[in-house]
Amino acid sequence: MAGLPKLPGLTFSDPTLSKFNRASTFEIRNGYKLPKAEYTGIGGRQLEVNSVAYIEKGDPVRYDPSLTYGRTRSRALPQFTPHFVLYDQKCLNFTAFFKQSVFDSPNEYYRVRQVNLIYFLEDDTITVMEPKIPNSGLEQGRLVRRNRIPKTDLGDYWHWKDLNLGKDICIYGIVYHIVDCDVFTKEYMRSQGVILKDPEQIPQDPYTMQRKMESMASVGKTPPADDKLRRFLEYDGKVLNFDALWDDRDSEYGELRYYKVLYFLADDTISVKEMHERNNGRDPFPMLLKKTKLPKIWTDRPVDYPSAYMELSDAEVTEFYQPKDLLVGETIFILGRKFLLINCDKFTRNYYKKVLCIDQKPPIEWKEKPKEPPEKPMPPHDGFGGLEDSLQNTLTFLPQPPKKDVIRQLLNANKYLRYEMIMDAVHPEDKIRKFLLNYSLAEGNCKIYEPPIRNSGITGGKYLSSTYLIKPGSDPLNPCYYNPADLYIGARIYVFGTVFIITDADLAVYRYMLDNPDKFPPAVIENLRNHMFKKGYLQEDIDNLVEANKEAEKKAQRDAIGQLVEKKKTELEKCHEAMNIGGGFDNEYDEKMKQKLLREYEQSLIHTYKVPPHGIKPINLVCPNKIIIGDVKSAECQEGELSGITPKHIDTPEEIKQKYYANVLEKHHDICEHGKSVVCKDAPPVGEEVVPEELPTDYLKISPPEFPGESCLAKQVSFADQKEDPCHKDRKDLCNLKQRKEPCDCTQLPPCRTD
Template structure:
């Protein structure tokens, strides 16, 4: 029967065959059609092309390269992350404010209350939190509980696409004006194609500003970073000596008086000693100024300072004299007295040169030369006594007996003029 030609009337039907289903050639996997490698014929019968007769040595259909080269590595499919896990703990933060009207108050008419509006991306919920301020007297904290906020009466809710800097949003009848957002919010909005406007300035609360103006600021003075013990151990006994002169001759009964200024390096104090001159006619006193810190401007005190019964402290003095202010040839003011420095000792010159890098000027002569007066002429002889006796009365208040010339007596002894 296999040798008969395939013409009508020359083929015979197998009466035992009852299944004539046609096998499909494609499989559908995840919505994609994939061709089947091996499939059967009509009625789930083996095809002739799949028999051993048609198998070649290198049949490309039945050749499996994985048997020779191993399984090929395929790129893994990206892991599916649900929406709530992808945006977990990711929030959009906006800074906003709303104005609250105040009635029956003469100090304020409205209040500006800053808030933080937080939008949670994981479930599209919103919460409004006001930062707590101590002693504000207001109920602050969480103003709106976290949840989906209705936008209109039609059932729509506020979405992150509706939020932008400079926009007004209404939450349960309260109008909030958005003025600023954080860096993450700007980057997220930019990635979604929304550009945020520039940040606006948060308006100030009038009542809070008036309270701040009424409160006097607390002014503190930072103590100097000076180790007193180290200075004492290093500079104890080291004193800068300057010679000064106070010229008070422009006033009545004034004179040129000399002083010695001592600057103690251990504690930056100044002492002024008096230089007593012989036959000056003044009472001797050791010190003009005891050892204190010498202020530069003695009269620079606040107007409200009660200087009648209080002494000045470091809080009232703006600046004190330092070693760099003592230069030969300059004038310093010692509690209102202008004294010119005209000389200093060798230790002071070496200290300024080595420690401060300043070369002191040479000494200045301040003494004015006095004119030598001619001796007064002796008064004429009054005729009483000898001439020497009368001359002794003009030389001393208590006249003494004139001295005898002993040598003249010895030489002229027993010599007479006849």
């Protein structure tokens, strides 16, 4: 195709070409036009001169040696930052002033106006701003718009290098003298190598100084001491208030009358106001004396003064009453009447203390104390309704319900103490009847319910609704009601002529007594404890108490074991101590952390369930089968057997022996209760699992034991190394599990009351 002549019919066009535009020879980088390193042809097609065929041997531009030898590591080129980005919002602030001539004014010839020259480093422009001064009468603000200020007629402009302190610059015909600049300007000029001169002071404006001198207070003559206007503005509305008494009982039909003496500080006048009481029979004249100046000696007047037709003026009076003359406990004369000042208000006391340095005396009591009203007798109860309801009707005119103890109702809502009773039978058919007594802790009343008995002929159900039960022999007007302290096993309850005997109670009643021991006598708590024990309700509490004692003994032994454990120092710690480096070792802190870990381990071994201290005393029963126990091996660990703290999942030697003897204990219980016999054996060696033995089929059958009715009994167990104890605290220590055995005195419990 290349050799054919360019004649019609011999030229061919490429149908895939669709772009025929000429490529540009510049590219834009960071806002600047830069020539391209390589050019393209029409439509962006590669030129043949840029192909490999035209590469010369020594052409370093289009030949890349890295294709042959690999690329070398080179430092990254610094990032280019344009000038307008580097100095964006950065300005040089100079303080300057210029003098403006004033014509046709006799007060001033020129003015000194302060301005700020702001030079923008971003584009080398300058603006002139004048701070606004209130009441100056001048158009202040921006004096020169921001632009490049010409320096000369040759096209030069002002640059920051031309600015310095103490220099005059001309901007559009006005000469500005630079006197100071800010901190940023000083640092920038110093960084560019420009040495600034010392700052100067702006000269004072003559007219402004004249105005300041005129506004200053002028020195005049001293005002008079008694300035009425000043006193009015300072003391208007401030009044000294005194309580006073006029004793007129020396005259006929005279009495002791109560007044208010008001002293007005604004003009030193006094007024007297009479305080009327209800139904005193006097005319309601509000003021005894109107507001006027009161002379101290009202009879003191000149001899030749014509008082028959002229009143006294201030010139004829020698002295008027002043605040220093009005003191609590003193007597003043008001136109011939003697008034005793008995009290003053709080403002008056503060005024005398702060202004006159006088402490007013305490108030004087002058009123007689009212007699106490006689005590109203309580009317007798007419028998209708409750006593509290009838008494409440006598206190108010309109009947109101009696007030209740809301706090007691909130704390004891839906709480009842339940007892089982029988009737002190008068008739034989009443012996089989049983009753349930519910005592409400919220209201203090009782209700009785009778469970139905089939084929008895007696209809059960509600026997008594909620009511207060009155003790026999109490005062009808001040009755004494039954309370929980009067309800115990064997107590006799009188219910409207019918006598009931309490025979049983809930376990919740015993729990309530233990939680509130101050509300019950000790004999009542002991009575209910013995009853609960005989019924077998406290067996779980006894077991929990024994288990708590065992846990306490285990903890004591673990504490003794933990004290023997010593922390060994590592080789690194020994090396640090020898080289005397580190300084971060705290033996006291390490000891605390070791004790903390030991306590956490002990807490993990203790049972989470704790038995509350119900105050159960250990009561031992008699077992008719005496057991002789031989020598028992000690459960203490020998030296060398304990290498550290025993893990939680491995039994200690003490626990192995306890499990073994616990099995013996259960067998001994079978002897006492079911007649099974057992013999205590030695404990298995440490590490061997305890396998329960099967009971022989031909064991000795023993009849069930008979428990005597005494209140203090002891188990009959003999130990080989100890004499028989008639009374023993630990009920289940049969094979000497290294628990302390202390003999105790048997205390005779009081018998239950049957009356």
